[in-house]
Amino acid sequence: MTKSYPFKGFQSSPEIIRLAVMLYIRFPLSLRNVEDMLHERGVEISHETVRFWWRRFGPMFASEIRKRRIEGMRSSQWRWHLDEMFVKINGERHYLWRAVDHEGEVLESFVTKTRDKKAALKFLRKLMKRHGRPHVFVTDKLRSYGAALREIGVADRQETGRWLNNRAENSHLPFRRRERAMLRFRRMRSLQKFASVHSSVHNHFQSGTPPLLTTKL
Numbered sequence: 106m107t108k109s110y111p112f113k114g115f116q117s118s119p120e121i122i123r124l125a126v127m128l129y130i131r132f133p134l135s136l137r138n139v140e141d142m143l144h145e146r147g148v149e150i151s152h153e154t155v156r157f158w159w160r161r162f163g164p165m166f167a168s169e170i171r172k173r174r175i176e177g178m179r180s181s182q183w184r185w186h187l188d189e190m191f192v193k194i195n196g197e198r199h200y201l202w203r204a205v206d207h208e209g210e211v212l213e214s215f216v217t218k219t220r221d222k223k224a225a226l227k228f229l230r231k232l233m234k235r236h237g238r239p240h241v242f243v244t245d246k247l248r249s250y251g252a253a254l255r256e257i258g259v260a261d262r263q264e265t266g267r268w269l270n271n272r273a274e275n276s277h278l279p280f281r282r283r284e285r286a287m288l289r290f291r292r293m294r295s296l297q298k299f300a301s302v303h304s305s306v307h308n309h310f311q312s313g314t315p316p317l318l319t320t321k322l
Contacts, residue, residue: 133286167305186273211304225253
């Protein structure tokens with residue numbers, strides 16, 4: 106069976122849809138900012154259309170990027186930097202676990218309500234299922250990491266230190282800027298969805314990969 110055309114029924118071209126989604130995800134812009142920028146280029150759409158497009162096509166574009174990169178990313182010699190950041194959803198604290206490789210690419214993002222051993226274990230298993238096992242896990246001194254790594258059987262690969270995990274902490278900054286522009290998140294599911302899409306798009310433009318969009322407006 107042939108794969109159905111994802112843009113069937115949409116009046117706007119795939120290039121315009123991709124441009125709008127990439128602008129919204131990559132830069133700290135509001136939906137209305139994207140609407141205004143496209144208006145300056147002669148594209149008349151509403152901010153609600155941009156919202157619909159990113160929810161509909163954002164995961165698809167992120168999947169395209171991951172598929173183009175995932176095969177070349179498997180290496181047991183990698184040095185992974187693991188860290189978690191606080192994110193509030195409706196005033197309640199949640200945790201966004203993130204893994205970054207030795208080149209600064211975000212490998213995985215995972216949202217939980219706690220940061221105990223169980224949450225760390227779920228994050229690590231999801232990460233290693235997709236990317237294999239690295240030679241070194243660099244973490245902060247959160248005990249949950251050590252407990253989870255011992256259960257998996259790779260505790261001897263853990264490294265901790267005051268400055269060792271700066272790469273992971275610095276990688277949070279683009280997401281923090283994006284979070285402020287979005288005026289935070291309202292649901293755990295939307296946070297997980299956006300974090301996953303944002304990491305793929307951020308990797309795509311950080312790595313010098315040829316752009317997926319070449320049309321000039």
